[in-house]
Amino acid sequence: MKILAVIISILMTNSCSPVKNKLKFNKGPQAIIYKTKKNYDKLVPVILSEDKSKIVSYPHPSDVSIDNKFLYPTKLNKGYLLDNKGINKNVAFLNITYEEYSKLKTTPSLKELFSMILDKDPLTEIYNCGNRYGHKNLITDINKMINDNKLNKCKCLKNEK
Secondary structure (H helix, E strand, O other): OHHHHHHHHHHHHOOOOOOOOOOOOOOOOEEEEEEEOOOOOOEEEEEEOOOOOOEEEOOOHHHHEEOOEEOOOEEOHHHOEEOOOOOOOOEEEEEEEHHHHHOOOOOOOHHHHHHOEEEOOOEEEEEEEEEHHHOOOHHHHHHHHHHOOOHHHOEEEEEOO
């Protein structure tokens, strides 16, 4: 009986619903959308290990922009953001903006980067909405899913609702 109660409890706390009407999740750059607890739009993301004890991926200062344009997330409807940098559910944000970070001559050490983490658990929601090139118009398609409450077409990676 206790096992059944634990299973029901786990199912109730995980509000990610099964993927319906699957999008194209083939290889290639994925359309990752998310919401954060606070506004971290201009802050540099890093990826932490599952236990959030170390940084496993981080950008070089030259990797936060392309052609002098910063890779800020794209604002979507209802407070969602489209990732343009390569985040996942283990993202953390540093206390430094893309602009400030891009001016660094060298990448800080892992110890320095870890000490710069502002929030180790900033996401309230994150979804993989399939291959970026599998959409006719990425922004329009995703905004329509958001507006129509059809994010169940995407793979839910985290949802604290």
